[in-house]
Amino acid sequence: MPAQSPAVGAGAGPVWPDGYPQSYAVVDVETTGLARDDRIVSAAVYRLDARGEVEDHWYSTVNPQRDPGPTWIHGLTSEDLADAPLFTEIADDLATRLDGRVLVAHNAVFDWSMIAREYARARRTPPVRQRLCTIALSKQLSLPLPNHKLESLAAHYGVAQQRAHHALDDARVLAEAFRPSLHLAVQQEVRLPLHACRPLSEWPERPGPRPEGTGGFFGSRPWGVTGPRPYGYGWRRSRKRPACPFPNPGRFEEGGRLVQGMRVAISGDTSVDRELLEDRATDAGLHISSHVSRLTSLLVTNDPEALTSKVVKAQAYGTPVLDEAAFHRLLQDVAPASEL
Structure with missing residues (x-):
């Protein structure tokens, strides 16, 4: 039996906290891959009011100007995206829907990072100041989930998925699951896991497009190696660095200098x-x-x-x-x- 949203309001539970955000933008983006030089191929936003009620929704495909990557996941081919708008052409519409709202996403660091990089390429600043990850919120609420996949959160609240990894349906599912989580957070007097969002001002660009059909979905995975791999394989993959040749000199002291080996x-x-x-x-x-x-x-x-x-x-x-x-x-x- 699906979990129920607790009643909130005068005479029916706790009063809504003044410190909670006034509005949210539930976001999902599908991409050519998970690396920092990958591109968005579709984006969706559900705008919610302070209590998680849906105000409207928006969706667009995006021409990534390159191989679309894992078509076996997001279902979008080069032919599907050939006539889609460039990100620069949807940047204003997306900004309008994000402006002044807390960005909500499942593994929000990924969605935000992809959006921030697209705006940086377009020499624009996204109007986002805070984000909320529903994975972090689920952990804070101690939801009895077998794992932290979106499908598990959806099943917990009885939300039916129709097209997994389609940006619009994933955003709808998350919006419907976020509302009862938000109400439960109020009931439990939980501090929402809000994180500051800083637009990129400087970033390295990788030269040259990837060969058509090679995907390149998994960062350091060779471009010529294709085929399904688990979605959500990771965002910041650890990089092997050479060992630091200097001994650790101890802690940094306020007003002092950094020292090699710190x-x-x-x-x-x-x-x-x-x-x-x-x-x-x-x-x-x-x-x-x-x-x-x-x-x-x-x-x-x-x-x-x-x-x-x-x-x-x-x-x-x-x-x-x-x-x-x-x-x-x-x-x-x-x-x-x-x-x-």
């Missing part, structure tokens, strides 16, 4: 593409760490109030925290390890 972790959105920022830190002699431990010298984040695992651990360990701008300034003058 272990640096990065959390949340950055204005400069994450890989580019990591490369600059590595070139300066720093050790980029994928997690925070007692040995971490510094955490870089633009959203210190976000309860990410890295921020929570940094607070627990007393790890120093800096924002991206301060980190960039310090990267200009990193002390050699020999000065220790």
Whole structure:
């Protein structure tokens, strides 16, 4: 039996919190792949009011100007997309539907990152300031799900999927599942997992289109190797870096300099593409760490109030925290390890 949305309102449960967002944009994008240089092939938005009620919806295919990638997943072929508008031609419509709203998506970092990169290519700034991931919300609500796939969340609330991995239907399913989750969050007095969204101002572009029909869906997977793989294979795939040649000198001290060998972790959105920022830190002699431990010298984040695992651990360990701008300034003058 599907879970029911709790009644909320005067005389029927908790009062709606003043601090909750006033409106939401439930988003789904289908793409040519999961890598940072992949493109959007379709996008859908369901606009919701403060209590999760649907106001309207919008959908468009997008010509990615390249191979459409995993057609076995999103179902869109080169022929289907040949006459579709370019992203620059839908950017205004999409912006209108996102403006002033919290972007809601299932694995929101992926959808937001793809949108942010498309707007960056178009030399535009998307009007999004916060996002909410329904996977994170489901965890906070302790929903009894077998896994964190959209189909499991939909089944929990009795929402029927009609065309999985079609942007419009996925956005509809998520909108219908988000509404009872939102009401349950109010009932449980849960702080919504809102994260700041920072548009990209600098990013590396990979030269040259991928060969037609090769997909290139899975990042480092060779373009000539095709065939189905699990959707949602991952967004930020870890990159193997050479070992840092310098010993860890300990924690960063406020007002001091970065020193070669310091272990640096990065959390949340950055204005400069994450890989580019990591490369600059590595070139300066720093050790980029994928997690925070007692040995971490510094955490870089633009959203210190976000309860990410890295921020929570940094607070627990007393790890120093800096924002991206301060980190960039310090990267200009990193002390050699020999000065220790």
